[in-house]
Amino acid sequence: MSKAIVIIDFDNYFRGSFMTITQEQYINLFTNVIDDILQKHDNNISEILVRLYGGWYQDHNLTNMASDVQTKVQQIDRVSSSLYQF
Numbered sequence: 001m002s003k004a005i006v007i008i009d010f011d012n013y014f015r016g017s018f019m020t021i022t023q024e025q026y027i028n029l030f031t032n033v034i035d036d037i038l039q040k041h042d043n044n045i046s047e048i049l050v051r052l053y054g055g056w057y058q059d060h061n062l063t064n065m066a067s068d069v070q071t072k073v074q075q076i077d078r079v080s081s082s083l084y085q086f
Contacts, residue, residue: 001046004037010054
């Protein structure tokens with residue numbers, strides 16, 4: 001079994017106002033990414049690491065946006081909090 005590493009540019013994936021992003025959109029993002037990787041690799045993936053990048057820090061502190069994204073991502077059933085990074 002292999003490990004997959006996925007890097008997602010948050011600002012480009014979610015175009016428009018951050019405040020309009022719904023929990024369903026987060027779920028769709030991760031479900032689509034996971035399903036695509038598993039399908040392309042014949043379900044031979046044991047672990048998928050996802051890194052979201054964007055403007056997460058200001059003066060070494062998480063921004064309000066990063067805190068909100070972190071909270072929403074942790075609520076997704078298929079995503080373990082240990083598998084994503086900011």
